[in-house]
Amino acid sequence: MRARLLFLTLLVLAGCSRQREDAHLLNEVKRRLSERDARLTSYRLEGRTGEGGAEPVGFSFAYRAPQKMRGSLGAPISRTFSWDGERLFEQSDADKRFTTFQTELSPERRSGFLTETFAPFTPEGFRAPLLPAELSAKRTSHARAPEAVELAASVADPSGESLQVTYTLRWPTLDFLGRQSRLADGTTLEVRVEEEHCDKALELCVPQKLSRWVKGEKVGETTLSKVELNPTLPNDSFTLAAPEGYEVQTKTLVDAAGK
Structure with a gap:
């Protein structure tokens, strides 16, 4: 009986030790991601992205901390x-x-709206991923x-x-290497890093x-022809003015609850 109690005690202690190690690792990851974002204050990208057999589309993107963004999609x-x-x-x-x-969006809704708007221009791996509160980490x-x-x-x-x-x-260094998502029906979605700029x-x-994969089959690819890290990006490069001859309109974004 004593041997069994000792064995169970050791298992509990080992489990507690592992939990502490995992918690320490997670805290260290969050700290290092924050430091990484602090070092990379701006970037400018140019490249092409395509899905399936569709013709790739050219795009450009510029970012300046804390939250200035400009993205363009080419023809058509x-x-x-x-x-x-x-x-x-x-x-x-x-x-x-x-x-x-x-x-007039709330800060949370505005952040989500901007993330959705600029998602087509922002390859993963430049800024820290948006992490939920409930998260686990392991080596x-x-x-x-x-x-x-x-994570x-x-x-x-x-x-x-x-x-x-x-x-x-x-x-x-916490450089992005890949992301895998598993849907409720078991379908797997992957993003893989094929080449890096260091x-x-x-x-x-x-x-x-x-590259992007669904159920183990490649479905898309994004290739950057230009990567500039920490370039100087003036404030006015993010404030656009209407070109001559364009129809001009102003709209207001509001929370649904505020309507």
């Missing part, structure tokens, strides 16, 4: 979005339309990193279905080429 879409910290601008060259959006390895960490969480997709998401990051001064790497 020919559209630019820019957020100067207060207003969102949309310039559609296809139909010569220019819209300025004022915002692992990867083809691009003998030492890596996995796993269960989140809800837009339809409310449970989604299991796992990020793989290089240790200790900066010795900043002590970090960012993706140069990313």
